[in-house]
Amino acid sequence: MGKYRLSRKRKKFDLFRAESINFKNPLFKAIIMAVFNLTINRKNYKVDVDPQMPLLWVIRDFAGLTGTKYGCGIAQCGACTVHYGEDAVRSCSLPVSSVGDKAITTIEGLSEKGDHPLQLAWDETDVPQCGYCQAGQIMNAAALLKKNPHPSDEDIDEAMSGNICRCCTYKRIRKAIKRAAEKAGGRS
Amino acid sequence: MTTHTVNRRDFIRVTAAAGGGLVLGFNWLSACSPSSRQAKAAVHDLNAFVKIDTDGLVTIMAPNPEIGQGVKTALPMIVAEELDVDWKKISIVQAGLDTGKYSRQVAGGSGAVRSSWAPFREAGATGRQMLVNAAAAEWQVDPAACSTEAGKVWHKESGKSTGYGDLVEKAAALPVPKNVALKDPSAFRIIGKRMPNYDNKAIVTGSIKYGIDTRRKGMLYAAIIHPPAFGQKLQHFDDSEAKKQPGVQQVVSFDNNIAVLARSTWEAMQGAKAIKADWSDDSKLESTGDYADNFRKILDRPSQEKPRRKDGNIRQAFAGAARVIEAEYAAPFLPHNTMEPMNFFADVREDGVELYGPVQTPEKAQSDVSKLLGIPKEKIKVGMPRTGGGFGRRLKSDFVTEAAMISKLAKAPVNLIWRREDDMGGGDYRPMGLYRYRAALDQEGRLIAWHHHSVGVTGNPSRQDSFPAGAVPHLQVDALEYKSPVTTGPWRAPNHNFIAFSEESFLDDIAHQVKKDPVTFRLELLEQAKQHPVGKVDYDPDRYAGVIRKVTEMAGWGQPRPGVYQGFAAHFSFSTHVAEIVELIRAGDKLKISKVYCAVDCGTVVNLSGAETEVEGGIIDGIGHALYGELTLTRGRPDQTNYDHYRLIRMREAPEVEVQFIRNNEKPTGLGEPGLPPAGAALANAIFAATGKRLRSQPFIKSGFFG
Incomplete structure (x- = not known):
């Protein structure tokens, strides 16, 4: 029981983190659209979106790469995992504004011929x-x-x-x- | 580029496959097939399931929704076997809803392979016979002297052979043979083998499209707001802030719902967050704590008997019993939690409706939308993509009618996508319930009477015919319904998913109390059911005993190893017999599941790889939900809305699983669900073996035995 409580607490903290970079912070109330240049699977994409839009939705709805999936939106299930440089990240909780010029790799770009x-x-x-x-x-x-x-x-x-x-x-x-x-x- | 001549006689209904009506139309495959991209070879429909082009490419149609149960691979395997084609050279195409061509286009009840076995074999064999007849006519030989192998017809005597592609046009002109011979199972080359999921390559490269990936010209993404609590009504809403959100295009409302439409999914979701809505008073709405109390009150009322099954006379038997044992088991609500949340594409136009998305019952979706919009079914097209899980949630089509209504109101094609929170709070849960059992024993410790008395939220919470029914002279099952605004529905292995736990734990409990080995105790009861069956007996006592013996051999039951605790359970569901043994070890001050053994008798196994993974997954699913699954409500509002507070089993908790199938040539029986039900009971019985404590309510995590 005690252990379970602990893990629940840890998860609550994760949720807080995910929320803080998303919607509840009043700083983000005033929404300014901005242009972002992204490198996804070695291709360049230019999108004009809310800086808080999570990378997941930029990948899916703007770059049109639907291999990356939405599961929970709070970095708990891993369905949205992509590579950010060398690291695996949860794209549902990474605002597009924080991506910078690091290369993004999605499942479509993991290998050229699907032979990873x-x-x-x-x-x-x-x-x-x-x-x-x-x-x-x-x-x-x-x-x-x-x-x-x-x-x-x-x-x-x-x-x-x-x-x-x-x-x-x-x-x-x-x-x-x-x-x-x-x-x-x-x-x- | 495609001219599709639909000849009404160019198909056979699966239910009447051997009955003929099989005349070939000159059809061109639709644009999505590999062959038409080359756009050279003419494609002929041999029947509703088989298309062969003049280059020899064989396409087999998969008519049932694929939700992960493997039917898109398994059903074409049945056709391919009888057609005698090279599995590596065929292509499989998912069919849309077509009630004229196919029957039972459903993913549910572990029924696809069961119901399709005979007609799909006949469809393949009929197609094969037509190709043989065409070759025989050309060579002027007796068709009976011809054989087939891997897409070719052979005439051994003359050494002649021709590929199916060269024969298909001629075959089309021949009459449809009746009562074609089916292969002897000893000749199977495809059935029973391990065939990887047909869509694997598309899945691992991300190219496969699920419903949530649907993109159409002019399409808007829609997010929805449902009442936050079950039983609440929408009073008023203000969408002025929502409409100012970037990307938001429209806000529509219907029934008690509000939908926000935008140019992207996230913008629609953000728009939904900006809606200010007032809902009706929730102070009178029930919490899960109230349900538990109310259940007990209902079961305590003597007048509330409602027998679903009555064998002998339990009243007399209990009165004369040497010993009576009682126990009560509690089931929590469980959401389905498909990884792909509910979503659907709808385009409602003047001239017709297009529906496309993940649903287990496309025909119901079509008729529900037809009723809702007053549009005839013939004008409603339903397509099925590969689906990210079902578990029973997609048997309902509430999300389909929502998408259709939103499209109609917004006058635009829409893809409605529920947020995880909408999905977990979206109802249709595995019912919460309370299950009471009483057993009467005679002087020798034999089970002479059994009373099962249960109540669950909406609908019959029990299964009245499951073991030990049939083996006990006096048995009664009373199942009561508790009406609630919380919607409930089928959840993988409906009712079985909990009944197996309560029945098999209780049997284990009785066996220990009468100092019998729990396996021996069940085998004696099965012998009783075989020698002196009482009332209806659905299961086969010999096959039941067969899986029990098999799993005890696998796990070394009765040969104790220090520090290893075993629990046994068996259950019959969807015509399949399953027995499982869970093994526990200690890890510090906690218990850890080290291994699960499972023996299954599902008749003929069609795809060994698919069958094995279905059972393995079902066992881990059953264990995961028994350990962690619980959705609670406070004044009608779900307390868990996402995976931060709702725990699903993960890699580190998933035990090693070993599955073996009983080899026989019986008809295939259900497999998507039967692996799941015994798992929770076998786990509970292992916990008893390790700790001496009986866990009677789920989830087991509350016991403190697990980390």
Whole structure:
């Protein structure tokens, strides 16, 4: 019970963080549209939007890249995970104004031919059920493998626990990450 | 670029596949197929499921909504098997709603493979026979002397062979054969194998489009505001601030809802936040605490009996019992929490309506919109994209009628997208309920009477025919309904999802109290049901015992290992028998689920990979919800609105799962749901083994045994 309370508190804090960069801060009441230049999957995009608009919606509705998904809007489920430079970030809680000139990579830009070791391993392991969360899972796993090419079960559990799969394909996600790590092992 | 000649005789209804009516129309595939992009080969419909072009490309239609249960892969596997084509060379196309061509275009009740098995085999076999007949006519040989393999017809004697593509035009002109022979299961090359999900490549590259990804010219994004509490009504609203938000185009209102339309999703959501609305008084609305008390009052009233099943005479049996054991189990509300929130595209025009999006019951969506707008069904087109989960929530079409109404009022094509908060607060929950059990035992500890008395929010909360019904001479099931403004509905394995926990925990409890091994206790009851069945017996006692024996072998039941605690449960649902054993270990001062074993008898397994992942996922889903799932209400208002306060199972809590299928050639039975129900019970029984404590209400996280 005690432990559960603690984790609830931590989550509340996350929510507060997500909210503070979004809507409730009175500073953002006066909305000024602004032009932002973004690099997504090595292409340049120019958008004229509210600076507080989360990157997720710029990617989906303005850049037209719908592979990145909306799940919760408060950085709790991981469906919206993209790469911000080398890091996996929750694009639903990153205001477009804070992106700067760092390169953004989405699932569509993870590999040119859909042959990233994780993409191949995901198909071979037959991971997806409904498939909706899987782009976020793969993007998160790709960032993990970059930093830790041979993760243990515990490393995988730790790194992947921010991504919810409602179909509960966790067993196969774990297996696919290991399979990809083995395959990529020789290359890196 | 596409001329689509619809010949009403060019299809066979799935229900009458062997009955003929199969005449070929000269159709061109629609623009979305790979072959028409080459735009060279003529495509022929062999029937409603099979199209073959003159280059030999075989397209199989997938008529049911794909919500993650794997039917877009599994159903075409059945057709491809009998058609005898190379699985690697076919393409699968999702069909839209077409009640003329297909029946039961539903994702629900674990029913797609069950109901499609025979007609889809016949569709494939009929197509194959027509191709054989065409080849035989050309070679002037007996069709019976011809065979097929991987998209070719062979005549062994002369060594001749021709590809399906070269035959399809001729096959089209031939009469449709009746009573075609189906393959013997020993000849299966596709059914029973591991075939990866057909859409995998599109999913892992992000190119697959879900309903939420629908984009059309002139389309507006819509966000919606529902009443914040169940039972509340909209009094008045002010949209002046909302309309000043950037990107916001329109605000419309209908029933008790307000919708904001904008040029992007987030701008619509921001617009919705800026609406100031007054709602009716909520001080009289019920909280979940009130429900629990009210349930107890209802069950305590002696006059409230409402038997759904009555075997023998429980009154007499209880009066003469050597021992009576009682227990009460409490189920919380559960939201479905599909990862893709409710959304739908609607374009309501003068000349007709286009609906496109994630729904488990497209035909119901069509008829609901038809009734709502007074537009005939024939003018309402429904398309189904791949869907980000269903779990029963998308059996309803409230979000479809909302989208249609918004499109009508706004006079624009719209994509309505519920925020996560709208979705979690959007009702249709797994009903909250209270389940009371009484068991009567004789001197020898045999179960002689069973009384199940339950109440749940709206609708029958029980399943009256599940085990041990059939094995007990005196049995009564009374299920009562509690009316509430909180909407409830089917949730993955409706009723079974909780009943399996309460029944199988109670059976475990009884077995321990009469000092019998819980598995032996059930096997004796099943033997009783076989030798002396009482009333209706839905399950097959032998197949039930089969999965029980199998799982006990897998897990080494009865061979204790230090520090490992096992719990057993079995359940029959959607015609499938499942037995599971959960294994717990200690991790510090907490318990940890180390492994789950599962044996399943679902008859013939169509796609071994898909079947296995459905059961594995169902088990982890069942464990996750038993451990963490609970939605509470305060004065009609959900207390949990997003994943910061509503806990779903995550990777670190997901146990290792081992699934084995009983191999037989029986007809396939349900599989999307049956893996889930026993999981919570097996977990509770393992907790008892580890701690000596019976958990009788969910979620188990409240017990403090888990981190």
